[in-house]
Amino acid sequence: MSIKIDTVLFDLDGTLIDTNELIISSFLHTMETYFPGQYEREDVLPFLGPSLKDTFEKLNPEGYEDMIKTYRAYNLANHDLLVKSFEGVYETVRTLKENGFQLGIVTTKLSDVVQMGLKLTGLDEFFEVIVALDHVEKAKPDPEPLLKALDLLDSSPDRAIMVGDNHHDILGGKNAGTKTAAVAWSIKGRAHLEQYHPDYMLEKMADILPILGV
Structure with missing residues (x-):
């Protein structure tokens, strides 16, 4: 199973x-x-x-x-x-939260600027855990920040998926043992991400909902 x-x-x-x-x-x-x-x-x-x-x-x-x-x-x-929002992100994240998913952010930004972006876009209410650059010794693609987030959420890699727009996110997920999803709206382009073989490619953020059974 x-x-x-x-x-x-x-x-x-x-x-x-x-x-x-x-x-x-x-x-x-x-x-x-x-x-x-x-x-x-x-x-x-x-x-x-x-x-x-x-x-x-x-x-x-x-x-x-x-x-x-x-x-x-x-x-x-x-x-x-x-800074502005991507279309459909707020609604998708809210739906995940309403359906009981644990949500975390793993970023190479510093935590003070992370909070600015989340507050500006109204996403600050949804995330239980934020692991920023100033919380870890090593950044993605090292697994440390992902594993720290999972530990804080009392979760495990086999129950998690990492979603990102850069190959550091995909490799970080693979190194940590999670599933991975790349976003096709990455400024580096879809082809750049496909060469790192993410488990899923999201054309829009709402595409993650059926993947997770929502």
Whole structure:
């Protein structure tokens, strides 16, 4: 008999809330500050997903901490101007909550900015657990943040699914032993995610409901 999934872990940026323009503009602002004239929009798309430390340390080993501060200052100042909801996410998450699913967020953002995004989009009422970058030693795709969220929810990998827009989410789920679902509205494109073989591909967030038997 198969075990029923009763726990859903979500990535935040690009999955639940549309932070794409905020993140891209934050990267462009930072790169223009430190590497003037060297980076265009398409050049920063690969930066979406990994932690800021992973991205900036490779580019500027001596000065990456200052780059992180520059990024975060711009990101916070422009957050509410550029962040918006994805269609159907609020309704789907509310339906999952109403049907008794345990819901958590696993993200590479810091927890204070996570709360800003959830409050802005009205999603803050639904999640029992948030595991942010400042709660763990290692970020996705390491299994640590997913396993921490499951532990806090008193759940287990065989009862959970990880939903995300980046290969770090899919690999994180696989490394932790959960089922995985990729979202086709990822800014990196559906084909990018398919090569990591998620268990499911969601065309819209409501597609997860029949998968979970709702």
